[in-house]
């Protein structure tokens with residue numbers, strides 16, 4: 363007979379209630395008389411101690427967080443070097459990028475682009491109805507199915523590379539002892555390893571000083587929307603606000619951006635700030651510049667369901683006393699490091715002023731044997747950065763001797779904004795270059811033109827879709843220290859330009875390459 367139910371033993375001296383797993387051996391229970399029964403019970407208890415979920419498991423490498431960084435790091439350590447590795451993941455495998463970041467964003471961007479192309483078709487004499495109908499809810503279902511598949515792909519990848527996935531919430535008991543509160547409610551397990559990596563990412567901020575701020579949403583909630591609302595307010599001025607505003611606008615939503623200043627993307631070059639803000643206004647996004655701010659958010663009517671904000675009614679009381687009504691309010695005001703559950707204070711870990719985990723150039727934290735990568739360090743909050751940092755760390759910790767000094771070089775990291783149109787950058791902005799080298803040492807190459815695609819457009823769209831490039835060079839050799847691009851398909855082109863700038867190309871290298879005509883990118887090798 364199998365004892366199918368779990369048995370619980372209480373061991374006073376350990377103050378532990380240890381759940382034993384279902385045991386299959388029953389002989390130690392049945393065969394003995396009373397005296398033997400006790401022996402049998404002791405034997406059974408001893409043997410079941412071996413079989414119960416071990417309260418402490420040991421690894422070479424514990425990775426906290428199964429997002430881009432944690433996955434990249436664990437796969438390098440285990441898949442390449444055979445380190446006994448586990449990933450502790452409290453949410454869905456793949457982390458922010460797969461579940462509420464890059465993947466759902468890019469798929470939604472692609473859908474919005476199709477709608478934009480349909481609208482543009484009439485300039486190329488397509489007889490396409492003004493508002494071609496689409497089923498946003500059906501699209502969301504397809505998108506969510508892909509994400510679910512990705513969750514599985516990640517877990518399959520990890521299993522194939524002998525990485526143990528432990529679903530639960532990790533907390534430090536001591537520098538190399540992690541307690542996991544198991545997601546299946548089966549209690550806790552304790553893991554130990556000489557090397558522990560923190561890759562717990564970040565979370566989107568909501569204001570704490572605005573009454574009713576909780577009635578607004580963040581990018582994490584954005585993707586649960588299955589029905590487009592009529593009127594959408596976005597507060598914030600970075601990547602997320604600009605990407606989401608562009609997508610919603612392309613999908614026919616009335617979009618309002620509340621900016622604290624007069625431009626968005628203010629961490630980018632002034633050219634991108636100026637041209638993109640103007641382009642968004644020309645494309646119909648209503649930008650409230652130097653906005654007085656929101657004093658209170660009143661929920662006039664709750665949404666009938668989380669996925670349908672079209673029924674939601676919010677009234678925004680602004681600091682100047684005026685009021686503004688909308689269906690949805692998205693806070694896109696930045697992200698903070700996800701360290702709450704880790705209890706890193708218990709182990710005395712050094713944190714930056716915004717709570718990011720402080721690391722050196724080798725991703726070492728202030729505690730020996732504990733490392734951190736990705737958004738939780740705030741170094742450069744991008745998926746490929748998290749992955750690359752994790753891979754380099756794996757090379758250094760578990761790779762061959764020649765890789766013992768591996769570390770990620772954070773200079774000249776390219777990135778793009780999936781805006782309308784795209785914009786992308788690598789290296790220094792013009793103000794940064796002037797600050798670093800002095801105005802007299804730098805040379806700016808700039809061009810702004812209408813891409814041929816728009817030549818057959820009628821006004822005003824014909825002149826509203828700028829393509830604009832800026833290349834910043836320094837010194838006599840004219841090394842390229844910054845490249846800033848605006849235009850359709852810049853997101854795809856930027857990878858190659860990122861390599862060009864990363865390898866230290868000079869202006870003469872651009873001039874030496876024959877142009878590809880007719881393309882927009884040819885303007886980068888034919889600067890006057």
Ligand SMILES: Cc1cc2nc3c(=O)[nH]c(=O)nc-3n(C[C@H](O)[C@H](O)[C@H](O)COP(=O)(O)OP(=O)(O)OC[C@H]3O[C@@H](n4cnc5c(N)ncnc54)[C@H](O)[C@@H]3O)c2cc1C
Nearest residue numbers: 427429430431452453457458463532563736737743744745
């Ligand atoms: C809307 C949006 C769009 C984006 N678009 C892009 C883009 O186009 N390109 C790009 O490069 N980047 C993009 N990013 C940024 C990118 O998603 C992040 O830089 C990247 O996911 C960071 O990876 P990470 O491994 O540091 O953290 P994450 O991917 O966030 O992974 C951290 C994981 O740790 C888990 N975790 C946290 N605490 C614990 C704990 N105590 N115990 C167990 N598990 C825990 C979390 O559940 C999570 O799964 C976007 C971000 C957002 C929000």
Ligand SMILES: NC(=O)C1=CN([C@@H]2O[C@H](COP(=O)(O)OP(=O)(O)OC[C@H]3O[C@@H](n4cnc5c(N)ncnc54)[C@H](OP(=O)(O)O)[C@@H]3O)[C@@H](O)[C@H]2O)C=CC1
Nearest residue numbers: 598599600601602603622628694695696697743778779780
């Ligand atoms: N395509 C990509 O690669 C993407 C990357 N990401 C990553 O995720 C990170 C987070 O993105 P995001 O959330 O947009 O954050 P960002 O930090 O990029 O931008 C947030 C902006 O909102 C404004 N802001 C800050 N606080 C407030 C406030 N209280 N009220 C109003 N506005 C405020 C600030 O601009 P200002 O000072 O001008 O007001 C700030 O720059 C990005 O930095 C990027 O690394 C995210 C999406 C896409």
Ligand SMILES: N[C@@H](CCC(=O)N[C@@H](CSSC[C@H](NC(=O)CC[C@H](N)C(=O)O)C(=O)NCC(=O)O)C(=O)NCC(=O)O)C(=O)O
Nearest residue numbers: 429430431433434437456459460464465512515745746749
């Ligand atoms: N990058 C191409 C392919 C798309 C792609 O890379 N999709 C990923 C999800 S993107 S979001 C997930 C993200 N993947 C990547 O960023 C892959 C980038 C490049 N292939 C690399 O290996 O570095 C990540 O977190 N990686 C951590 C890890 O792989 O351990 C995927 O399908 N992955 C399934 C698989 O890899 O089999 C594109 O954008 O079209």
